[in-house]
Amino acid sequence: MGKHIQAIRGMHDILPEAVAAWHRIEDTARRILAAYGYAEIRTPILEVTDLFKRSIGEVTDIVEKEMYSFEDRNGESLSLRPEGTASCVRAAIEHGLLVQPQRLWYRGPMFRHERPQRGRYRQFNQIGAEVFGLTGPDIDLELILLTARLWRALGLNGLRLEINSLGDPDERRLYREELVTYLEARREDLDAESLRRLHTNPLRVLDSKHPQTQKIVADAPTLMDHLGEDSLAHFQGMRHGLDQAGIPYRLNPRLVRGLDYYNRTVFEWITEDLGAQGTVCAGGRYDGLVEQLGGRATPAVGFALGLERLVELLALAGHAGEPAVHAYLVAVGDQAQLEAPLLAERLRDLLPRLRLVAHCGGGSFKSQFKKADRSGATFALVLGEAEIAKGIVGVKPLRDESDQQELGFDDLVDFLSREIESPD
Ligand code: ATP
Ligand code: MG
Numbered sequence: 001m002g003k004h005i006q007a008i009r010g011m012h013d014i015l016p017e018a019v020a021a022w023h024r025i026e027d028t029a030r031r032i033l034a035a036y037g038y039a040e041i042r043t044p045i046l047e048v049t050d051l052f053k054r055s056i057g058e059v060t061d062i063v064e065k066e067m068y069s070f071e072d073r074n075g076e077s078l079s080l081r082p083e084g085t086a087s088c089v090r091a092a093i094e095h096g097l098l099v100q101p102q103r104l105w106y107r108g109p110m111f112r113h114e115r116p117q118r119g120r121y122r123q124f125n126q127i128g129a130e131v132f133g134l135t136g137p138d139i140d141l142e143l144i145l146l147t148a149r150l151w152r153a154l155g156l157n158g159l160r161l162e163i164n165s166l167g168d169p170d171e172r173r174l175y176r177e178e179l180v181t182y183l184e185a186r187r188e189d190l191d192a193e194s195l196r197r198l199h200t201n202p203l204r205v206l207d208s209k210h211p212q213t214q215k216i217v218a219d220a221p222t223l224m225d226h227l228g229e230d231s232l233a234h235f236q237g238m239r240h241g242l243d244q245a246g247i248p249y250r251l252n253p254r255l256v257r258g259l260d261y262y263n264r265t266v267f268e269w270i271t272e273d274l275g276a277q278g279t280v281c282a283g284g285r286y287d288g289l290v291e292q293l294g295g296r297a298t299p300a301v302g303f304a305l306g307l308e309r310l311v312e313l314l315a316l317a318g319h320a321g322e323p324a325v326h327a328y329l330v331a332v333g334d335q336a337q338l339e340a341p342l343l344a345e346r347l348r349d350l351l352p353r354l355r356l357v358a359h360c361g362g363g364s365f366k367s368q369f370k371k372a373d374r375s376g377a378t379f380a381l382v383l384g385e386a387e388i389a390k391g392i393v394g395v396k397p398l399r400d401e402s403d404q405q406e407l408g409f410d411d412l413v414d415f416l417s418r419e420i421e422s423p424d
Pocket of ligand 1: 114120124125126257277280282283307308309
């Protein structure tokens, strides 16, 4: 026999027992995004490599070393998308969506050739939102409020918001020069990676993980002190909104984000519960990108959240999702085996949201209960000769010690409809 073929390192199967948590996040996010008037957009997973080089930036981790790029049969360089913003912008330009403001969202797998570890994979999933055509701090605020609502709906209380402003390109250019001068004077103490970045992408030195470099950076000049009047007013406007909405945040002058295209507002939602990979959602404004990719100058702002990290957080918080199955119908005896599918159909007609597994294949009470238990169902519904004779169905709770009941059909429908009411 041949060797087992395994999944690619850093790319994971999501097994049935984990799917409830995924659904919970995806369904909640979709509901909230729709409630704010965001429309879903679906773009291809493959794009021409140039799209990412021109948007994310040549001197970024992603483009330098993380992309899955290859030549297709026509010799064109294509890449698996490492993020969703570039594709959204390309599609919005290509289809003329930018003639009016747009609120868009997307979800799906992204690909980056990083070192796999907890919370960091080579195929991972994001949900993201992008807004085009709106310049003010009100829309930046809306995006943050939307994500805050999502955390509340998911019952996640431990996330911390960090914000910063990267100013406008001119302000950043001046700051960049000052930062390079500061770092130049201390170059012998910088780590190799930061030294390499010193002239290509010095802002990235600010979020170096290297302890020695972090010490140097702690006293470096900050961008916040270089903001002009308009950038400052924009930032204050957003902060005012956060204060009014009662959303606590921390100013982090070293929050620069890994992608080149951001300006003004940047933000991250961070947890302490996932070890080193603590950022679950990151976003910001990127007013220059549409024009950079050949579209008419259009302001833009967005965020992306990492689903794997959220799924792990939900599991830690102990609310991974609804049970996969509400009830498992046990049918013992020839007559019950024939009647059970019909009973199940009547229940499904009246309770469209009921998740009911009807046992098939016969077997003893004992073996059927074992399957009921393994299904994860909250209740076993029992139909045997005695129940048929009495015109009732037995209801046996499988997850707690509450009493067994015998219910007629109408009472059973009432009972199940109360049980399947969703908590959110
Ligand atoms: P990090 O600093 O963790 O590498 P990033 O700045 O590269 O993050 P973004 O490109 O902003 O991340 O992506 C937004 C979110 O997507 C991240 O906050 C994270 O939750 C998730 N994410 C990014 N890369 C990965 C990955 N390799 N595996 C799993 N999730 C990821
Ligand atoms: Mg990264």
